[in-house]
Amino acid sequence: MAAQGFQVDLSKPLVCQVGHLREDYEEWVHQPIVSKEGPRFFESDILEFFTKTRWWVVPIVWVPVVCWFVSLSAGMGHSSPQLILLVSTGVAVWTLSEYTLHRFLFHVKTKNYWTNTMHYLLHGCHHKHPMDGLRLVFPPAATAILAVPVWSLIRVLSTPSTAPAIFAGCLLGYIMYDLTHYYLHHGQPSSQMTKKLKKYHLNHHYRMQNLGFGITSPLWDRVFGTFPPPITTEKRR
Structure with a gap:
């Protein structure tokens, strides 16, 4: 696809290219x-390894880790x-976090080189x-980095004895999500439940990317009005 005189070459590593698409x-x-065949991200084999x-x-x-925090x-x-x-409680907190991150961070609109690149990654x-099955779940290193501020916030908002179990619930919710x-x-x-959930999620990918942000549950989409409308077909006259 051409964009502003730039064309993405799918046969070459993509991370260094997508930023040039700009708007x-x-x-x-x-x-x-x-396609089940994923693209190459980096020229470096070492960097490429850590993306899968x-x-x-x-x-x-x-x-x-969940078990250890519960034991604390x-x-x-x-x-x-x-x-x-x-x-x-921690699992419930995660479900709202899952929705919020997916809607406001994962689907933030970007248009310059570095924000496009970060969003793509x-x-x-x-x-x-x-x-692409090898880039569907979060790499453990990335999860650990994101978990640090979550743990710090939970420690501030709860007591020393309850914080570990609540954090364990957040981690358990994350595992269920991934x-x-x-x-x-x-x-x-x-x-029927899992069939409906799969249809609901694939609808987000292939029909309405700006709706249907829940993964493990459509609960928060219903609460915040982002549940996608049903598919309607017009009868031919």
Whole structure:
């Protein structure tokens, strides 16, 4: 696609190219290429390696961390019912965070070289190549960086004994989000609920990218008025 005299070459690493699209980046990135073969991001093999993550890495890395943080609150005297409540609170906080990040950060409009490049790395690549299974879940290093300010905020807003369990709930919610997201793209749902959720999410990719920001649930889309309208077909006369 040509833009302002610049043409993206899909056979070459994309990260250094997308910034040159400038104002046309928004249109380009929302024209998906439906292929399981992902693009190359960087010329460097080392950088390229760190852009790819298998889905099963997420639970292997983060489930033990969740258990450790829950054990911290348990060791400070919280009972099992209290821990369940605290972890559930963290999961609920995550669902709102998931919606907010997806709507206001992942879909922020950009138009200069560096913001286009950062957006492509963060989320644009997923919309351009939605079936790239190796770039669907967050790399653990990126998740760890984002988790630091979340942990710091929870420590400020809660008590020393409740903060670890609430943070564990946020991490658990994140794990559910990443695995659900992967499943919606690459799984074959059999239940009505999962079929509807997959249809709802793919609608966000291929029909209305400015609506349907929930991944694990459409709850907050309904609350904030961003639930996509049903598809209507006109009868021929």
